[in-house]
Amino acid sequence: DSGVTQTPKHLITATGQRVTLRCSPRSGDLSVYWYQQSLDQGLQFLIQYYNGEERAKGNILERFSAQQFPDLHSELNLSSLELGDSALYFCASSVAGPPNEQYFGPGTRLTVT
Amino acid sequence: AQSVTQPDIHITVSEGASLELRCNYSYGATPYLFWYVQSPGQGLQLLLKYFSGDTLVQGIKGFEAEFKRSQSSFNLRKPSVHWSDAAEYFCAVGKAADKLIFGTGTRLQVFP
Numbered sequence: 026d027s028g029v030t031q032t033p034k035h036l037i038t039a040t041g042q043r044v045t046l047r048c049s050p051r052s053g054d055l056s057v058y059w060y061q062q063s064l065d066q067g068l069q070f071l072i073q074y075y076n077g078e079e080r081a082k083g084n085i086l087e088r089f090s091a092q093q094f095p096d097l098h099s100e101l102n103l104s105s106l107e108l109g110d111s112a113l114y115f116c117a118s119s120v121a122g123p124p125n126e127q128y129f130g131p132g133t134r135l136t137v138t
Numbered sequence: 139a140q141s142v143t144q145p146d147i148h149i150t151v152s153e154g155a156s157l158e159l160r161c162n163y164s165y166g167a168t169p170y171l172f173w174y175v176q177s178p179g180q181g182l183q184l185l186l187k188y189f190s191g192d193t194l195v196q197g198i199k200g201f202e203a204e205f206k207r208s209q210s211s212f213n214l215r216k217p218s219v220h221w222s223d224a225a226e227y228f229c230a231v232g233k234a235a236d237k238l239i240f241g242t243g244t245r246l247q248v249f250p
Contacts, residue, residue: 070237125234129182
C-alpha cells in the first residue's frame with residue numbers, strides 16, 4: 026500500500042458525459058501528479074499540482090482539468106468524454122523537492138461507452 | 139528530447155533463472171532514474187531509484203539496478219526470478235519535483 030488513495034476504482038460512462046476522479050496523497054506530500062495509461066499512448070504525464078498551485082502541464086486535453094484543494098486532495102475532471110478517453114488514470118504524490126520519488130495510487134479505470 | 143527506451147517488450151524466463159531488463163534514456167543532464175513494477179490490475183510500485191553516488195542500487199524484492207553514464211543505461215537485474223515477479227516493469231526518468239517520463243514497459247513472464 027503506497028498510501029495514495031484513488032476513488033472510484035472503476036467508472037463506466039457514456040460519450041459526452043463528465044466525470045470526476047479523486048486522489049488523496051500520502052500524508053505530508055505536497056505534490057500531486059496525474060498520469061494516463063492507455064494501450065496506444067503508454068504512461069503519459071497530464072498535470073502536476075504543488076500545495077494547491079498548478080506546477081506543470083503535460084499532454085492534457087483542454088476538456089480535462091484538475092485542482093488541488095487546501096487539504097491537498099486532488100480531483101481530475103474529464104468532460105465531453107470520448108471513446109478514446111478510456112484508460113487507467115493514476116495519481117501519484119511526492120514530497121516537496123528532491124528526491125522526487127513518486128508513489129502511485131491504485132488508479133481509476135475509466136471506460137467510455 | 140527526453141525519452142526512455144525499453145527495447146524488450148516481452149521477456150520470458152524460467153523460475154530461478156537470472157533476469158536483466160534493459161533501459162536506456164536520453165536526458166539533458168544526469169537524471170533521477172527509477173524502476174517501477176505493475177502487476178495486472180494494480181498501480182505502480184517503486185522498486186528502486188538512483189539519484190547520485192553509488193551506481194549500483196538495491197531495491198525491494200531482491201532487485202538491483204546499475205547506472206552506467208557512458209551508456210545512458212539503467213538496467214534492472216535479479217539473480218533468481220520467482221513466479222511472483224511476473225508483471226510489467228517500467229523504467230522512468232525525471233528530475234527533482236518534476237514529471238516522470240516512462241518507457242513503454244517490459245512484460246515479464248515466468249515459467250515454472
